[in-house]
Amino acid sequence: MPATRPLDELGTAGPRAWGPGKAMRIGSMTGQVLEELRGCPLDGPTRARIAALHDQAVRELAASLPTPMREELVRLMADVSGAAPPSQAELRVAEAQLVGWVAAVVANAESAAAVQALASAVADLAAGAEGEQPGPGPVGP
Numbered sequence: 001m002p003a004t005r006p007l008d009e010l011g012t013a014g015p016r017a018w019g020p021g022k023a024m025r026i027g028s029m030t031g032q033v034l035e036e037l038r039g040c041p042l043d044g045p046t047r048a049r050i051a052a053l054h055d056q057a058v059r060e061l062a063a064s065l066p067t068p069m070r071e072e073l074v075r076l077m078a079d080v081s082g083a084a085p086p087s088q089a090e091l092r093v094a095e096a097q098l099v100g101w102v103a104a105v106v107a108n109a110e111s112a113a114a115v116q117a118l119a120s121a122v123a124d125l126a127a128g129a130e131g132e133q134p135g136p137g138p139v140g141p
Contacts, residue, residue, distance in 0.1 A: 020109040022064045026057050027102030034095040047085035055081050
């Protein structure tokens with residue numbers, strides 16, 4: 001299993017552009033894991049593997065987020081790593097929490113993109129209207 005750093009040790013890469021693609025992929029994967037958790041009993045090693053997968057998904061997501069969102073993620077996510085594997089209920093709660101947070105982030109990003117597109121369209125219309133100011137009438141013979 002690859003070595004991982006605790007969430008609070010993630011470095012900051014400074015301001016960067018962020019898109020919802022990675023969040024959508026991680027959310028989709030986590031949603032699938034959550035579905036699997038609902039359908040079958042899990043032994044200790046399987047629960048430990050799912051806990052490690054959850055922690056890795058949170059790390060991957062955190063590493064791709066701007067600092068304020070990363071800090072929010074770290075504050076809100078349940079820590080399922082520990083000496084003993086978490087219970088199935090703890091894993092379900094942690095996975096549902098991550099899926100819900102990612103869904104809200106993606107919805108927020110989509111809303112922001114729609115607002116930006118609308119603002120751009122309004123600005124284009126305003127610029128076009130300014131360029132169509134009436135000039136002197138037609139010059140005739």
